[in-house]
Amino acid sequence: MIAGLRSSLLRWNVALPVLAVVLLALTWGVALPVWLVVLVSCFLAGAVLAAVHHAEVIAHRVGEPFGSLVLAVAVTVIEVALIVTLMADGGAKSAGLARDTVFAAVMITCNGIVGLSLLVGSLKRRVAVFNAEGTGAALATVATVAGLSLVLPTFTTSTPGPRFSAPQLAFAALAALILYGLFVATQTVRHRDYFLPVTSSGEVVEGADHADPPTARAALASLGLLALALIAVVGLAKAVSPTIESGVAAAGLPSSAVGIVIALLVLLPETLAAVRAAHRDRVQTSLNLALGSAMASIGLTIPAVALATVWLPVPLVLGLGASHMVLLALTVVVGTLTVVPGRATPLQGGVHLALLAAYIVLAVSP
Template identity: 30%
Template structure:
């Protein structure tokens, strides 16, 4: 078989008719929403509002399952933590770029980073982790995770979250860091995140792999014993095609979720719901592919992959978003308010302490999942207070 025919066979395997259809529907919806902009300016007639939101959610779900499929193929081929990182960084980087674009646009967006990252933090630490542990524990019983890797995630998260939300209230001005303080915080955050990523993908990669030999064997379709470089060299075309397809399928999800923000604000405003609920729903939609992947991993007994997806996503979100918005604020003269309210700080602190307690033992259970979900329910309740 010639090289050209092998490349063609690989491309046909990855770029299936279903994949092309998802791309056409996803990007078609993005284009349609852009063209219909004037018709969807608030106040939007009720039937049109509900219909548009239903279509957007349907398209997002369609694209999300495509993303999940590609992410799982990459995870099997590359192994963890590399497979999970592809999905995590794809979503987080796009999200950070869009938040940065909003800050560079007209209007006052002093709290956009704080509100977005806070919502993501509670969704990941409580809702997604909780649901994953609940369904995984109900199916498999106690699940053994890699304590060294999980504790590394949580140690980094405790510091990054404190820098992002707690410290500005204590040493900043009106909830914002001063210029000099922002420089130090940006430097510390970037260095810590970069060092963590370097160690995670290098010398400490084994700390982020499954410890149960049966799960570890079942979750690896790649060449047993091969290094990342050897695997990439042997399957370069497939890996690049799947990674590219994942990114271009993720992008419509993120774009559509941000485009529907105004529609959600309009609809929830008519219902008298709190404004923060819209941000929570948008964050849920943006991280939908990662949430689905995490639950599927838990159902397969891959609890360390749940940690890699969830905790890894939050480390990347905080580690990339906070420096980006602080730099933009310094360059444009905008105020960047990061300090959270006492109630949100309390709930975020509870979520972090609970996470440390949950993953301190060798095994996690369905009970841990139920407790995490309870904290998320309290967070939603607090939104209406």
């Protein structure tokens, strides 16, 4: 009876990715009327939730901190696919789409997800506790790669505009890949204990969950369904992207708002998983998800898009404007002050959320 109940509860996680892929096949290349856009959006949200579930199953099987990498890499695949497809179809106005999306991802992860996680964790247990060594290393890597990829192009002189020359872009892409590789090796091999969850008393927790991990067969099934859900998310998002772009234009918003919409969409699984972990007193897992996703977003997206510029019909604009550089600098400074003590109160969570709010306000009204 219990097995049957569990099967019925999990059935939606199997049905939604399959139905979403079927809907994708039926609507691919078709101009969507309003009612169909609404239907596709509902299945898109369902596919995202299914992806969260299956990524958490795999994460439970492999354990922390490996589990945090699963979702981070998964959402980066979505992000890269969306950016490349939209740049291929968007013309000159999409030249800054990669920059806008990656910067939006950095602000959402380093301020939105981090702020929510600290707020949930500290409100539940007065103080949110995490490992300063691992979190600090992750933040330093994110800050370095963001500076090399998004700030330097504004000040280089080899190419007109906030763009890298070909050798500079190759260096930035290679540096991002190497630093991401070092980050993953540090997180999963040499200093794995720096990224394990800690309790409110500061004790390291090897097992983040009390439930028995899923079987290898269940984990493999979730891996396949996760891949199916990600395909559905990418395809359905591509299908509704013209509606998103026309809606942004009709609202009188700058084109950079499209990047925010993409980042919000692909980071929804990370946000849900991070808040759940913080609610279970696993704030370190939440920070692993947030900063790991920021690192994957820059460290994998920039090299992938740089490679795609070989055949993309538009130039790649990466340099940030002055207001965004100020927000990035504030994020790094505030993040450093948050991480150093290894403990946080609701105040720190509120400060990070305020920075995210400032970014959204400036995106709507530059």
